[in-house]
Amino acid sequence: MTTAISTRGLTKRYGARTVVDHLDLDVPAGVVAGFIGPNGAGKTTTLRMLLGLVRPDAGTGSVNGVPLTQPARYLPRVGALIESPAFYPGLSGARNLAVQATLGGLDPAGIPALLERVGLAARGASPFQSYSLGMRQRLGIASALLGDPALVVLDEPTNGLDPAGIREMRGILRSINQEGRTVLVSSHLLAEVEQVCDWLIVIGEGRRLFQGPTRDLLAGGGDLEDHYLAMFTETASTKTTSTKTTSTKTTSTEGTS
Numbered sequence: 138m139t140t141a142i143s144t145r146g147l148t149k150r151y152g153a154r155t156v157v158d159h160l161d162l163d164v165p166a167g168v169v170a171g172f173i174g175p176n177g178a179g180k181t182t183t184l185r186m187l188l189g190l191v192r193p194d195a196g197t198g199s200v201n202g203v204p205l206t207q208p209a210r211y212l213p214r215v216g217a218l219i220e221s222p223a224f225y226p227g228l229s230g231a232r233n234l235a236v237q238a239t240l241g242g243l244d245p246a247g248i249p250a251l252l253e254r255v256g257l258a259a260r261g262a263s264p265f266q267s268y269s270l271g272m273r274q275r276l277g278i279a280s281a282l283l284g285d286p287a288l289v290v291l292d293e294p295t296n297g298l299d300p301a302g303i304r305e306m307r308g309i310l311r312s313i314n315q316e317g318r319t320v321l322v323s324s325h326l327l328a329e330v331e332q333v334c335d336w337l338i339v340i341g342e343g344r345r346l347f348q349g350p351t352r353d354l355l356a357g358g359g360d361l362e363d364h365y366l367a368m369f370t371e372t373a374s375t376k377t378t379s380t381k382t383t384s385t386k387t388t389s390t391e392g393t394s
């Protein structure tokens with residue numbers, strides 16, 4: 138099994154707070170991996186560390202086989218959409234992609250096909266400022282695909298989308314994966330994650346609670362929401378028990394691997 142992403146003990150602290158706590162991640166190449174956890178669990182911080190945007194305080198890792206300490210070597214084969222994509226409001230979608238291709242030293246020849254891929258062919262010449270949220274997100278995905286990446290990292294790409302936009306995004310994620318690209322996507326839409334992702338990582342308070350094939354988590358019946366909520370109920374009750382019975386630190390919530 139080739140591994141697209143691997144980390145060991147990945148840790149980030151802000152002041153006295155540990156927001157990513159010794160994360161061991163393994164994302165096999167070729168999967169759509171869902172990255173889920175409550176608000177503030179550390180998902181975006183983890184993604185930012187994988188993209189070389191935030192420096193880890195501890196731990197090691199690799200992306201596409203290249204050490205995390207050398208992002209310049211692996212980032213050319215990684216496409217990312219983190220938070221709102223930055224585009225020039227007065228330029229068309231197509232021009233924005235052309236600017237990004239030029240800045241990144243990439244071939245702009247594939248831009249019309251990319252716009253087609255994300256359903257923006259008819260609006261590629263319209264200014265970005267006239268785009269709906271869904272169109273902006275889809276242009277962001279097109280931008281992430283510009284460099285023909287082996288790995289695509291998307292932070293909440295369905296955030297704020299209506300049901301039609303969410304369905305479109307599902308189709309786009311699947312087609313990206315069918316082209317042989319690994320996808321790591323964070324989301325709070327558990328029903329979407331369950332449908333699209335064949336690999337799952339669940340974190341809470343910076344710690345890993347589950348990692349593995351989605352089918353393994355669902356094997357005993359119930360849907361992803363049931364299992365997810367049970368995990369966090371267990372975490373909360375473990376903490377309460379721990380606090381009641383001992384004055385030592387909260388029990389570790391590390392789960393299955």
Ligand SMILES: Nc1ncnc2c1ncn2[C@@H]1O[C@H](COP(=O)(O)OP(=O)(O)OP(=O)(O)O)[C@@H](O)[C@H]1O
Pocket residue numbers: 151156174175176177178179180181182183
């Ligand atoms: N630059 C920063 N300085 C201080 N604290 C930060 C910084 N960035 C993130 N944090 C804190 O780290 C924790 C994890 O944040 P992060 O954005 O990674 O969570 P998340 O799982 O992506 O949450 P959400 O689902 O709400 O997007 C939060 O408590 C957040 O306030």
